[in-house]
Amino acid sequence: MASRFTSALSGFVNSLAAIQRPVVYNAKVAAEIAKQVYVKEGLAFPTAKQFAETRHAVENVNIKSFKSLQLKDLAKGSVVAAEALTFFLIGEVVGRRSLIGYNVPSVGKHGHH
Template sequence: MASLFFKGVRLSRTQGTRFSQVRFASTTAAVAEKSGQVTKGVQNLATKIAALRKPILYNAAVVRELVKEVWKREDLSPPSLAQIEEARSYLQKTLHWKHIKSLSLYDYARIGVRSAEVAGFFFIGEVIGRRSLIGYNV
């Protein structure tokens, strides 16, 4: 008679229903344990967010008041439709779309290589200026 071994319990084939019940019970227990861990993690996250709520709201209020002061003192206002139209027409005049459309693939590749070169020199200069490869010394 063939028998099955599961967690140190010897079950024969005639006891197959008990074997599946033991297996189902152990799986259910594992799932319940994992879901309990997830629930605890979510509760911890919720308490951390609740603890940070007051400082976040305070800092948002400070930033809002600061923006109001700057807006008043600098006499700022959103651009009018005439100003937006003027900027759009100026941009169209300065960009020569015919010239851009007539460039060859070689010209685009050359522009890309030059751009990468300029960006590389910029980043190398940043590293030299910081005297560190990562971040600023604060």
């Protein structure tokens, strides 16, 4: 029993070692690209003044702004929500590779879970 556990653990460690180099490499590349974008775009963290302005704007949103919505605004929002739902559902179908449900192989008399 202990030898099976040791061999399984050894196999797991070997598989982790095999993927370590590509993962580290890709992480370094992503960090370098992010750093270049940050510098090129002149990005910076928000200042305390910007945080305060945003907080003030969020606190001042009240129910009156929702009451002033018109039917046209509601229709536009409904169309955008329907488009988002449609793209989500198409992604689900593509991910499952099946229109309805998942393809689950039937379990024979020697089937395993």
